[in-house]
Amino acid sequence: MTQPLTHFICPLDGHPLHLHGRSWRCENGHSFDVAKQGYVNLLPVQNKRSRDPGDSKAMVQARRDYLEHGYYQPLAQVLTDTVLAHGNQALLDAGCGEGYYLRYLIEQAEQSNVNLNIAALDISKWAVQAAAKKDKRLSWMVASNVSIPLADNSVDTILCVFGFPVEAEFKRVLKPGGRLIMVDPAGDHLQELKAIIYSELKSKNETLPITSSEFELTSEQQVTFPVSLTSNQAIKDLLTMTPHLYRSSAEGREEASKLESLDLTADIWVRVFSY
Template sequence: MIQPFDQLICPLDKQPLQLNERTWCCENGHSYDLAKQGYVNLLPVQNKRSKDPGDSKAMVQARRKYLEEGHYLPLARALADIVLEQGDQTLLDAGCGEGYYLRYLVEQAERKGTELSVAALDISKWAVQAAAKQDKRLSWIVASNNAIPLADNSVDTILCVFGFPVEAEFKRVLKPGGRLIMVDPASEHLIELKRIIYPELKAKSEQLPVSEASWKLCSEERVSFPVNLPDTEAVHDLLTMTPHLYRASKEGRERAESLQSLALTADAWVRVFSLTA
């Protein structure tokens, strides 16, 4: 059974939130309405670094289209297999984007008969809106990893897929014995695109994404597979959905946009961490 996660806390005073019809409320009178798409915004204005933080609407639309064409399906499969090895669990997707990997994971959990209680957050309201429209059963939240609006020691598994870990918050919300599962680009990820858009490539650091003093690496799997983009539109979607759109020079972007097709390598690390004692 798939169900929403309900141990949410107020972003202003950290008190537990209770859902009353379509409004989350704390005992101090702060209230947060569910949007019509089915998500709640728990990102206070004072915690925003910009007027519209996170991925733009155009980035979200491009990513959704690209991922729904199945280009990264092998990665979604590998991630779901690792998560569901544990069986029934409470789960936080910390940086869910438009929800592709989580939706696939939930589908596989249903097929296996695994019970999940799921919360998913992203700082981009456009990403959360798009995700919430696809599956109303989950707790979709506009929020930041810097201030996760979940209760202490409340989740078994945290997913951080191509995201930004905030170790102190991850430690706070994980249950004793909980897991952090991270997906990060490996050295050959999209290397063919990078060679086109950048005049020179810097060697990618191979260090772990979290502190070895606080986290124990339990397992790691390198997931690499070819991706063939058949047309200019698919190349445009890939470029739009990644930070390379802003990092590349105008000339580099123009070279990529002129391509009629592109053969790529997808290359990612899937790592499982536990907290050190």
């Protein structure tokens, strides 16, 4: 059974939050309303680096359309197998996007009779809105990994899928003996697209995403599989959903936008760190 993880703390003073009707409140009177889509915004204005941080509405829509075609299903399966190998657990998705990987995980967990208590956050309100509309069984938050609004020692597993780890906060919310599962691009990820949109490819220097000596790398798996895009729209969605849209040259983007098909290599690290 999937249930929401609700060990929320106030992003303003760190006190526990309790649900009163449709609002989460702390003892100092700070209140955060649950939106009609089913999420709560726990990212105070003073903690935002921009007016609308994170992925834009267009990026979220493109990623949702792309992932729902199943192009990254092999990655979703490896990630799910890695999580469920530890049975019942409390889990935080630290950078959930529009929720594709979590939905896949929940479906497999329920088929396997694994009980999960889940919270998910993203700094993009557009991503969290889209995710919350799809699934009401877990706790969705607009929040940042820089200041995670969960209690100390409250989760067994943290997922960080193509996200930005903040080691101090991850250590704070993880229980002793907990796990951090990091998903990051490997050296050949989308190399065929990069060859089109960049005038010069950067060297493939890879470093571990986690450097703290308190996290021990316990396993790593390189997940490599082909992806065949057979429509111009799928290619545009892929380009729109990634940072390559802003980093690549205008000439490269123009060339990619004209393609009707593209064969790609997905090359991804799935690493597990214990704490």
